[in-house]
Amino acid sequence: xxxxxxxxxxxxxxxxxxxxxxxxxxxxxxxxxxxxxxxxxxxxxxxxxxxxxxxxxxxxxxxxxxxxxxxxxxxxxxxxxxxxxxxxxxxxxxxxxxxxxxxxxxxxxxxxxxxxxxxxxxxxxxxxxxxxxxxxxxxxxxxxxxxxxxxxxxxxxxxxxxxxxxxxxxxxxxxxxxxxxxxxxxxxxxxxxxxxxxxxxxxxxxxxxxxxxxxxxxxxxxxxxxxxxxxxxxxxxxxxxxxxxxxxxxxxxxxxxxxxxxxxxxxxxx
Amino acid sequence: xxxxxxxxxxxxxxxxxxxxxxxxxxxxxxxxxxxxxxxxxxxxxxxxxxxxxxxxxxxxxxxxxxxxxxxxxxxxxxxxxxxxxxxxxxxxxxxxxxxxxxxxxxxxxxxxxxxxxxxxxxxxxxxxxxxxxxxxxxxxxxxxxxxxxxxxxxxxxxxxxxxxxxxxxxxxxxxxxxxxxxxxxxxxxxxxxxxxxxxxxxxxxxxxxxxxxxxxxxxxxxxxxxxxxxxxxxxxxxxxxxxxxxxxxxxxxxxxxxxxxxxxxxxxxxxxxxxxxxxxxxxxxxxxxxxxxxxxxxxxxxxxxxxxxxxxxxxxxxxxxxxxxxxxxxxxxxxxxxxxxxxxxxxxxxxxxxxxxxxxxxxxxxxxxxxxxxxxxxxxxxxxxxxxxxxxxxxxxxxxxxxxxxxxxxxxxxxxxxxxxxxxxxxxxxxxxxxxxxxxxxxxxxxxxxxxxxxxxxxxxxxxxxxxxxxxxxxxxxxxxxxxxxxxxxxxxxxxxxxxxxxxxxxxxxxxxxxxxxxxxxxxxxxxxxxxxxxxxxxxxxxxxxxxxxxxxxxxxxxxxxxxxxxxxxxxxxxxxxxxxxxxxxxxxxxxxxxxxxxxxxxxxxxxxxxxxxxxxxxxxxxx
Numbered sequence: 006x007x008x009x010x011x012x013x014x015x016x017x018x019x020x021x022x023x024x025x026x027x028x029x030x031x032x033x034x035x036x037x038x039x040x041x042x043x044x045x046x047x048x049x050x051x052x053x054x055x056x057x058x059x060x061x062x063x064x065x066x067x068x069x070x071x072x073x074x075x076x077x078x079x080x081x082x083x084x085x086x087x088x089x090x091x092x093x094x095x096x097x098x099x100x101x102x103x104x105x106x107x108x109x110x111x112x113x114x115x116x117x118x119x120x121x122x123x124x125x126x127x128x129x130x131x132x133x134x135x136x137x138x139x140x141x142x143x144x145x146x147x148x149x150x151x152x153x154x155x156x157x158x159x160x161x162x163x164x165x166x167x168x169x170x171x172x173x174x175x176x177x178x179x180x181x182x183x184x185x186x187x188x189x190x191x192x193x194x195x196x197x198x199x200x201x202x203x204x205x206x207x208x209x210x211x212x213x214x215x216x217x218x219x220x221x222x223x224x225x226x227x228x229x230x231x232x233x234x235x236x237x238x239x240x241x242x243x244x245x246x247x248x249x250x251x252x253x254x255x256x257x258x259x260x261x262x263x264x265x266x267x268x269x270x271x272x273x274x275x
Numbered sequence: 276x277x278x279x280x281x282x283x284x285x286x287x288x289x290x291x292x293x294x295x296x297x298x299x300x301x302x303x304x305x306x307x308x309x310x311x312x313x314x315x316x317x318x319x320x321x322x323x324x325x326x327x328x329x330x331x332x333x334x335x336x337x338x339x340x341x342x343x344x345x346x347x348x349x350x351x352x353x354x355x356x357x358x359x360x361x362x363x364x365x366x367x368x369x370x371x372x373x374x375x376x377x378x379x380x381x382x383x384x385x386x387x388x389x390x391x392x393x394x395x396x397x398x399x400x401x402x403x404x405x406x407x408x409x410x411x412x413x414x415x416x417x418x419x420x421x422x423x424x425x426x427x428x429x430x431x432x433x434x435x436x437x438x439x440x441x442x443x444x445x446x447x448x449x450x451x452x453x454x455x456x457x458x459x460x461x462x463x464x465x466x467x468x469x470x471x472x473x474x475x476x477x478x479x480x481x482x483x484x485x486x487x488x489x490x491x492x493x494x495x496x497x498x499x500x501x502x503x504x505x506x507x508x509x510x511x512x513x514x515x516x517x518x519x520x521x522x523x524x525x526x527x528x529x530x531x532x533x534x535x536x537x538x539x540x541x542x543x544x545x546x547x548x549x550x551x552x553x554x555x556x557x558x559x560x561x562x563x564x565x566x567x568x569x570x571x572x573x574x575x576x577x578x579x580x581x582x583x584x585x586x587x588x589x590x591x592x593x594x595x596x597x598x599x600x601x602x603x604x605x606x607x608x609x610x611x612x613x614x615x616x617x618x619x620x621x622x623x624x625x626x627x628x629x630x631x632x633x634x635x636x637x638x639x640x641x642x643x644x645x646x647x648x649x650x651x652x653x654x655x656x657x658x659x660x661x662x663x664x665x666x667x668x669x670x671x672x673x674x675x676x677x678x679x680x681x682x683x684x685x686x687x688x689x690x691x692x693x694x695x696x697x698x699x700x701x702x703x704x705x706x707x708x709x710x711x712x713x714x715x716x717x718x719x720x721x722x723x724x725x726x727x728x729x730x731x732x733x734x735x736x737x738x739x740x741x742x743x744x745x746x747x748x749x750x751x752x753x754x755x756x757x758x759x760x761x762x763x764x765x766x767x768x769x770x771x772x773x774x775x776x777x778x779x780x781x782x783x784x785x786x787x788x789x790x791x792x793x794x795x796x797x798x799x800x801x802x803x804x805x806x807x808x809x810x811x812x813x814x815x816x817x818x819x820x821x822x823x824x825x826x827x828x829x830x831x832x833x834x835x836x837x838x839x840x841x842x843x844x845x846x847x848x849x850x851x852x853x854x855x856x857x858x859x860x861x862x863x864x865x866x867x868x869x870x871x872x873x874x875x876x877x878x879x880x881x882x883x884x885x886x887x888x889x890x891x892x893x894x895x896x897x898x899x
Contacts, residue, residue: 006550008353010549010550014509014549014550014551015551017509018509018551021496021507021551022495024496025495025496025564045539048539049537049538049540050507051498051500051538052498052500052505052536052538052553053500053538053539054500139346148371164368164371165367165673165674166367166368166370166371166588166677167374167674168370168374168674168677169374169662169667169677171602171666171667171674171677173673173674175671175672175673176672177672
């Protein structure tokens with residue numbers, strides 16, 4: 006069995022475990038490559054169906070073509086989409102782009118709090134997220150099934166043991182779980198799989214007329230494209246094989262302090 | 276290839292990884308610079324270990340508390356490096372890191388020598404199923420690259436490894452800090468002619484999915500999509516194809532596989548170990564999450580009692596008679612610890628307390644225990660099929676222990692889970708058949724059941740086995756399908772192949788009888804000459820031919836495997852009674868008419884015969 010099939014089979018196993026164990030389960034879909042691959046894997050796991058709703062956290066600052074692409078796939082694939090927005094904060098205007106909040110504070114309200122609101126509102130007890138260990142050192146510490154307490158906090162010092170594909174599936178009332186079926190994939194694996202499976206990708210990942218492309222997608226004010234001539238999935242794979250620049254180099258919120266991203270994650274950021 | 280790096284705290288795991296990543300050119304640009312600057316800001320010396328230990332808490336305490344994974348390439352392949360913490364308090368994290376690895380690098384500090392966790396980790400690696408190991412004797416710079424220090428550690432540590440069942444592929448002297456012997460041979464260690472760390476890594480063999488083992492299809496869920504009932508799961512061992520008859524344990528229902536289901540993949544009527552698939556069945560049988568699908572001839576054990584070696588990670592100790600849950604493959608069952616046979620300190624292998632009189636297994640200890648479950652659980656021995664031979668124990672809400680199923684006297688009989696038996700151990704060495712028989716209280720022999728397909732051989736054989744076993748006799752059954760699966764998998768059904776099939780079975784049965792076992796065989800064995808051959812290789816009176824006689828019309832009406840139907844429609848060639856001859860025995864020791872007698876009566880007749888046989892044999896008559 007080749008390496009992509011191994012990764013795929015493991016992810017399918019995890020998705021099926023999650024679906025079996027959590028009645029109120031949702032999957033986060035950021036429209037980016039990872040969560041779109043995750044969505045594809047869910048269709049593999051459930052034979053073309055997606056038996057749980059998808060949650061998209063819309064900060065209102067997303068790059069506009071992301072929303073168009075999202076709505077197109079929702080129609081084509083018959084998806085059940087729930088959109089989460091932190092309306093009170095958006096109305097109050099305390100956000101980064103207008104200078105009233107720092108980048109980390111802005112992520113905290115528009116993403117993290119918006120997620121918490123949408124989970125509470127719909128009573129989701131589990132949420133499937135497409136994070137990968139190779140993205141960033143904090144994510145490397147994750148489990149496949151990662152519990153969060155009532156306040157969505159992650160206790161990284163005391164995580165459950167996870168061995169032989171036996172996951173923690175019993176919780177105190179009020180706690181909920183993050184499930185990470187892509188944890189063992191690398192950025193390169195994701196693109197190799199997109200190529201193999203011919204998964205439709207948002208055009209922002211491919212080089213435009215100005216020779217720029219996005220390597221990681223986020224909010225327009227905090228995400229910068231990279232210089233690249235990669236116009237196809239194959240080009241991206243070749244580019245990644247030669248590159249030693251980290252994936253999230255274009256994501257400004259990680260750099261506010263040495264442990265900015267870790268703090269965000271402890272508090273419930275994806 | 277997944278490599279876990281383990282060892283005692285401070286023996287240099289994180290430094291090794293940082294250095295390996297750097298020396299193999301695998302680091303993202305700017306990462307080392309970023310850490311050098313961070314160290315300078317804090318006015319502390321730059322440490323290679325900081326690459327891995329990037330969480331705030333770790334930087335403060337300077338120890339790895341979690342398991343981290345990092346990717347890098349050698350010239351040969353991609354590696355995932357798992358850094359497992361060496362501190363005892365974080366053993367559950369070490370176990371989490373190591374459980375999924377293909378191989379391990381075990382670091383020992385040359386200066387400090389072998390420490391508690393150097394030993395404990397080796398023991399746990401073995402328990403976790405890791406068999407490929409390379410020991411790195413680190414910090415050679417602190418002992419002036421002294422060959423004798425290295426030799427001493429090699430001698431002492433290899434002895435320990437042997438005692439826990441491991442062999443190291445090499446004991447490479449290195450200095451992670453200085454980069455000695457990592458990617459190239461170091462001039463500081465001219466006496467070392469073995470591999471560098473990178474060469475040793477490239478020589479490891481990737482973990483292979485166990486396709487050659489018997490099928491184990493673990494059912495995760497049953498979906499009803501598009502008006503179809505799809506049984507979803509993963510093949511943990513063996514392979515499966517459409518048309519196979521699959522037997523589900525616990526429960527014991529079986530059906531033919533109608534289709535193998537995948538989405539957005541090329542159609543393929545076979546599936547192999549490692550694949551997450553779905554299947555549909557031809558028959559409407561009840562199958563639920565947790566069931567293990569196997570081929571009919573090689574099912575797992577299905578019992579409410581199993582013996583295990585487990586390591587405990589729980590906050591509270593593991594105690595007798597407390598309620599726990601066991602999770603094995605996708606099964607979950609309430610359970611309790613019936614007996615703790617012994618408890619080991621995994622860092623010394625010393626037995627804790629008095630064997631048989633301990634009532635708990637403390638955190639970080641290893642125990643050999645008997646687990647009793649509230650409902651039957653299907654399982655295998657870890658040494659035979661690892662994925663269905665290991666489990667975790669849940670205490671309250673938490674996974675608190677992990678264990679492997681170890682050999683015991685498990686009968687391969689369904690629903691017979693109440694009996695208590697003496698443990699049966701093989702004796703090796705200078706022991707004669709006679710000595711064995713005296714101890715067993717009965718002679719060893721072959722009970723050769725012969726008859727048409729569906730005449731009742733296997734039914735009688737397995738029930739006879741159960742009854743004899745419950746009486747404390749040494750008994751085993753050699754069954755047609757099982758033998759065809761392994762020992763005789765190269766043989767077909769031509770007259771030559773049938774003869775060879777019987778010859779091999781005869782030899783195996785003879786060996787078993789020589790060990791004092793009552794060996795019951797259940798084969799059609801249609802040719803008189805073949806059966807007589809087996810009779811000839813056995814001592815006088817030790818070959819008991821039992822003719823299981825039922826008219827072919829009755830056998831054909833029973834046809835539990837649908838074989839006669841297939842033979843009549845010419846889907847099976849050379850089928851005994853239809854398209855190949857059956858030669859009934861001339862003078863069988865026993866003849867049982869299964870069209871007249873029930874299974875119980877047949878078994879009683881055989882036991883009666885055996886009683887007479889044992890009496891004639893002499894001592895301890897009546898044990899059968």
